[in-house]
Amino acid sequence: MDGNLNALTTVFTEFYYWVTVVFMFLIHVGFCMYEVGASRHRNHMHTLMKNIMIIPLVTVTFFFFGWWIYWAFPSFPFFGGLNHEAGAANLPWSENMGTNLSDRITGVFWAAFLLFSWTAASIVSGAVIERIRSSALWVHAVMIGSVFWIIDAAWGWHAEGWMVKYLGYHDAYASGVIHAVAGGYALGVIMVLGPRLGKFAADGTPRDIPPHNPWMLTIGIFLIYSGFWGFYAACNIPAISPEGIGGLLTGETWTATNIYLAPTSLSAITFNFLMSLSGGLMAAYVVSKGDAFWTFSGGLAGIITASAGNDLYHPIQAMLVGAVGVVIVYNLHYWVERTFKIDDAVGAVAVHGYSGIVGLIIAGFLLWGAPSSPYEGYATVNPVGQTLGAVIMFFVLGWLPAFVISKIQAAMGVLRIPAEVEIQGLDYAEHHAYEEAKAAIIEADKAALNIGKVPAE
Amino acid sequence: MSTIGYDSWAVDLAEVGAVYPFQGSEGLMVVLGVIFWIGWHRIQFVREGEHLQKAKNIGDKEKITSLLEKY
Numbered sequence: 001m002d003g004n005l006n007a008l009t010t011v012f013t014e015f016y017y018w019v020t021v022v023f024m025f026l027i028h029v030g031f032c033m034y035e036v037g038a039s040r041h042r043n044h045m046h047t048l049m050k051n052i053m054i055i056p057l058v059t060v061t062f063f064f065f066g067w068w069i070y071w072a073f074p075s076f077p078f079f080g081g082l083n084h085e086a087g088a089a090n091l092p093w094s095e096n097m098g099t100n101l102s103d104r105i106t107g108v109f110w111a112a113f114l115l116f117s118w119t120a121a122s123i124v125s126g127a128v129i130e131r132i133r134s135s136a137l138w139v140h141a142v143m144i145g146s147v148f149w150i151i152d153a154a155w156g157w158h159a160e161g162w163m164v165k166y167l168g169y170h171d172a173y174a175s176g177v178i179h180a181v182a183g184g185y186a187l188g189v190i191m192v193l194g195p196r197l198g199k200f201a202a203d204g205t206p207r208d209i210p211p212h213n214p215w216m217l218t219i220g221i222f223l224i225y226s227g228f229w230g231f232y233a234a235c236n237i238p239a240i241s242p243e244g245i246g247g248l249l250t251g252e253t254w255t256a257t258n259i260y261l262a263p264t265s266l267s268a269i270t271f272n273f274l275m276s277l278s279g280g281l282m283a284a285y286v287v288s289k290g291d292a293f294w295t296f297s298g299g300l301a302g303i304i305t306a307s308a309g310n311d312l313y314h315p316i317q318a319m320l321v322g323a324v325g326v327v328i329v330y331n332l333h334y335w336v337e338r339t340f341k342i343d344d345a346v347g348a349v350a351v352h353g354y355s356g357i358v359g360l361i362i363a364g365f366l367l368w369g370a371p372s373s374p375y376e377g378y379a380t381v382n383p384v385g386q387t388l389g390a391v392i393m394f395f396v397l398g399w400l401p402a403f404v405i406s407k408i409q410a411a412m413g414v415l416r417i418p419a420e421v422e423i424q425g426l427d428y429a430e431h432h433a434y435e436e437a438k439a440a441i442i443e444a445d446k447a448a449l450n451i452g453k454v455p456a457e
Numbered sequence: 458m459s460t461i462g463y464d465s466w467a468v469d470l471a472e473v474g475a476v477y478p479f480q481g482s483e484g485l486m487v488v489l490g491v492i493f494w495i496g497w498h499r500i501q502f503v504r505e506g507e508h509l510q511k512a513k514n515i516g517d518k519e520k521i522t523s524l525l526e527k528y
Contacts, residue, residue: 242470251469262466263476282497289504312461314477316486323493366478369459374466380459 009239010104016238017108023230024115028055030223031122035129037216038346040209042425043130050134054121057138058145062114064092066146070113073154079162112234113153116178119231121145123182124402126346128189130196131422136406136415143405144185144398152177152397156389159261159373163392167385168372172258173235173269173307175359176393183353184398186344192406193415195343197422206337209345214292221296225277228303232269232310235259247374260373264311272318276306279322287330297351298326304355305329308363308386312370321362329354353394360390 032051039047058066072087089096089106096106121141128137156163157177163169171177200206211217237257242249245261255263280302281295288294303310305325306318313321333350336342344350364386372381379385409415417426425431458464460478479486 248465248467249470250467251471253470255470263470263473279493282493286497286500312476312478314479314483314486316490317478319490320493367460369464370461370478371459371464371466376467380464 013238014104014108017105017112017234020230020234021108021111021115024112024119024227024234026223027115027227027231028118028122030220030225030227031119031126033216033220033223034346035126035220037213037220038126038211039129040212040425042427042431044427045430046134046426047129050129050132050137051122051125053134053138054118054125054141054145057142058117058121059114061142061146062110062117062150063097064146066117066150067097067110067113068092069147069150070154070158073151074158074160075162076154079166083160113150115234116153116174116231117145117149120149120178120182120185123179123348123352124186124189127186127344127348128193129345130426131416132189132193133414133417136409139409140185140189140402140405143401144182148185148397148401149178149181152181152393156393157259159259159375163385163389164260164372165378167388168379168381169385169389170260170363170367170370170372170381171308171360171389172260172264172311173232175304175306175308175356175363176389178356179304179307179352180356180360180390180393181398183349183351183356184394185402187342187349187353188399188402188404189406190342190344190349191340191403192410195341196345197419199343200341204341206341211293217293218296221300224300225303228300229273232273233266236264236266236269237261238266245374248376249374257374258311262311262371262374268312269310271315272306272310272313273303275315275319276302276310276322278302279319280305280326283323283326284330287327294330294347297347298330301326301329301351301355304352305359305362308359309367312367317366321359321366325355325358325362328358353398357390357394360386360393 028051032048035047035051036044067090068087071090072082072084074083076082088094090110091097096103097110100106121144124140124144125137153161155161156169156171157174158164161169196209198207199209235258237259239254240257240261241254242251245257247261249263256265258264277299281299284298284301285295288298302322302325306313306321309321310318329350332354333344333347336349337344342349361383364381364383367381368383370381372378406415421428461476462480463473463476
């Protein structure tokens with residue numbers, strides 16, 4: 001670190017990302033609470049464990065190869081080979097991937113991306129509750145968390161990504177690169193997995209399976225909102241000079257930037273985060289006729305719909321985009337459920353997937369002609385590029401691999417739990433062991449009481 | 458042609474102000490936003506009135522008594 005200003009900027013940036021990571025941990029806490037609240041009593045522990053184990057599995061695989069993919073894949077395979085130079089610095093055996101006093105950024109930047117990976121996997125986890133085998137879900141968690149979402153990040157969420165260069169793809173706060181891809185992936189899995197027993201009547205009419213604990217859902221989603229603040233901040237570079245960007249910017253005015261190194265500000269995204277949350281909540285309340293589950297999820301869907309352009313929108317635009325997105329997404333969810341008999345247990349495909357698609361397409365129109373990058377020769381933002389981007393995110397990198405992997409798992413008989421276990425509940429065996437252990441210790445305590453002494457005497 | 462007024466970032470940021478789309482339409486945006494807000498209240502008043510009208514006739518005295526005791 002040469003000079004005090006440079007040192008201060010580096011340490012500030014290091015601390016900035018560290019704080020975002022801590023905030024983003026709340027997203028995972030929120031997802032866990034939401035899933036447990038939405039599941040029935042007999043499946044609680046299993047549901048919780050299924051989501052908790054995403055943390056270590058995605059973390060280690062993101063260390064082993066996920067982070068390398070981000071740096072090596074921006075042009076690969078359609079517009080060039082692997083970027084070995086950038087990739088090498090981020091391989092698990094690189095000196096940058098450890099305690100290194102000449103690199104104070106890689107660790108926190110890796111962690112910020114890793115928390116996005118957990119989110120992508122956790123989105124899928126919610127859609128499949130109460131009937132998937134944990135073994136199967138954990139393979140999917142690694143695939144979406146450490147492979148497919150990070151490929152899409154390299155392509156469309158990297159300053160040199162080919163989608164940014166040639167399509168003018170703009171997705172500042174990840175409508176597509178996290179939410180559309182994870183929603184598409186969830187849809188691919190549940191199409192093969194099938195609905196929960198009892199979800200559809202014999203004539204195909206869908207039944208509502210209400211959450212067992214609406215309060216837990218409420219706290220869960222508020223924690224997700226809180227973590228989302230950290231996510232938004234983590235998508236920015238906090239302070240950088242035009243010289244540091246090295247693009248077309250002139251002058252000496254420092255700025256915050258989005259992930260593409262194009263200028264924005266924390267102030268802008270704070271306006272837009274809150275206004276899109278509000279637009280989503282208000283529209284969801286109306287369209288769902290006050291349904292709590294959909295109103296809270298609608299707040300999230302509002303943010304997700306506006307996220308692609310929330311670095312540049314006016315706050316009122318963010319509010320209206322969030323509101324319009326929620327109306328489309330809500331209706332699409334029930335249409336898909338009725339028509340294709342899809343059981344999306346927590347509305348994950350809708351809130352994340354459909355919102356992501358709608359948000360990308362709307363951004364293509366509202367930001368038409370805006371520069372997607374501070375570098376020369378990049379396509380500007382346009383509706384065709386955004387729509388193609390949405391298809392790539394949702395279908396190509398989300399739905400397709402999930403469908404293929406799930407088909408393989410189904411053919412091997414390792415995707416879905418047996419119907420008998422689904423009826424008796426996934427916690428049945430653990431619950432019995434718990435009750436037996438409880439009875440045994442109560443008996444032991446009673447015996448000690450009758451003898452009148454404790455074993456230590 | 459760009460909705461934000463810039464089709465390139467070849468600018469000195471010291472000379473750049475607002476960059477949101479459709480600058481100059483702030484008044485229209487506020488009107489649309491206010492219509493959304495007032496419209497929301499209108500829908501809510503109407504719906505809640507209808508709901509309460511229906512709700513006041515569906516109570517079962519026995520169930521209500523048990524609910525009161527449940528606190």
